[in-house]
Amino acid sequence: MAKPMRMSLIDLGELTADHGFFFEGGGCATHSHPNPEHTLRRLKMYGVVIEHPKDGLIIYELGAAPNYEELWPQSVLEVFPVTRYTEENRVDTQLLKLGYELEDVSAIIIGHLHLDHAGGLEFFRGMDTPIYVHRDELMWAWYAVATKEDLGAYLPHYMDPAFNWKVIDQDEVEIWENIHLFLTPGHTKGLMAMQVDLHNSGSFLFTNDTCFLKENYRDEVAPGWLIRDMYEWRRSMRKLKDLEKSNDAHVLFGHDPDVYEQFAGKGILD
Numbered sequence: 422m423a424k425p426m427r428m429s430l431i432d433l434g435e436l437t438a439d440h441g442f443f444f445e446g447g448g449c450a451t452h453s454h455p456n457p458e459h460t461l462r463r464l465k466m467y468g469v470v471i472e473h474p475k476d477g478l479i480i481y482e483l484g485a486a487p488n489y490e491e492l493w494p495q496s497v498l499e500v501f502p503v504t505r506y507t508e509e510n511r512v513d514t515q516l517l518k519l520g521y522e523l524e525d526v527s528a529i530i531i532g533h534l535h536l537d538h539a540g541g542l543e544f545f546r547g548m549d550t551p552i553y554v555h556r557d558e559l560m561w562a563w564y565a566v567a568t569k570e571d572l573g574a575y576l577p578h579y580m581d582p583a584f585n586w587k588v589i590d591q592d593e594v595e596i597w598e599n600i601h602l603f604l605t606p607g608h609t610k611g612l613m614a615m616q617v618d619l620h621n622s623g624s625f626l627f628t629n630d631t632c633f634l635k636e637n638y639r640d641e642v643a644p645g646w647l648i649r650d651m652y653e654w655r656r657s658m659r660k661l662k663d664l665e666k667s668n669d670a671h672v673l674f675g676h677d678p679d680v681y682e683q684f685a686g687k688g689i690l691d
């Protein structure tokens with residue numbers, strides 16, 4: 422009998438930022454409350470490691486670069502401080518805990534190429550590991566750094582032809598058996614959500630940064646200053662909710678620390 426597919430969440434550290442980035446109108450001064458409180462939110466960075474029975478070891482999302490302090494602009498470090506990143510949070514350390522090395526990874530999927538998601542590509546520099554990303558994400562990320570119109574969210578370091586880029590053209594694809602990718606723009610042009618269907622534990626839907634935190638999804642609080650296209654975002658939300666419903670999926674968000682803990686605490690899922 423074939424081995425079951427197994428899935429683990431890996432802990433890639435933590436950021437902190439003003440909630441106005443994540444919730445529309447968060448901290449907005451109003452007539453009755455001219456001096457609102459500004460609150461900071463804790464943001465998880467994590468990856469998903471899938472041991473696929475036929476297609477090897479697959480990682481979705483890589484977190485920040487280990488040398489983020491050198492690579493990130495000072496303004497980003499100030500506004501989005503990395504509040505936890507130790508040896509423990511490196512991609513190589515996290516893989517080792519599962520019994521793997523970087524060389525064992527057969528494919529990488531990047532949901533979107535922002536600096537806190539694609540930074541871990543640094544670990545794979547000089548290797549030939551295929552890196553799957555949506556065509557729209559790759560094109561617009563390159564544009565963002567070339568024109569400097571969205572520099573800071575994207576960094577030029579990862580826009581490197583030396584990586585073995587593989588492009589997803591479709592809006593929806595079952596990239597490998599029981600692993601589906603869905604184009605869900607709004608936060609970025611080419612963001613891809615992922616659905617993983619496990620034999621015993623059921624379906625898991627990773628919204629990526631379409632929803633940073635559970636309030637974006639459950640209460641449909643639109644993203645704040647980080648939104649790029651609100652109409653696309655609404656459309657992507659409807660898509661995600663349809664997927665949740667039709668697959669009775671567990672939903673995990675781009676950076677929600679509580680939801681992350683809830684599932685990471687279960688260990689290896691199959």
Ligand SMILES: [Zn+2]
Binds near residue numbers: 533535
């Ligand atoms: Zn992002």
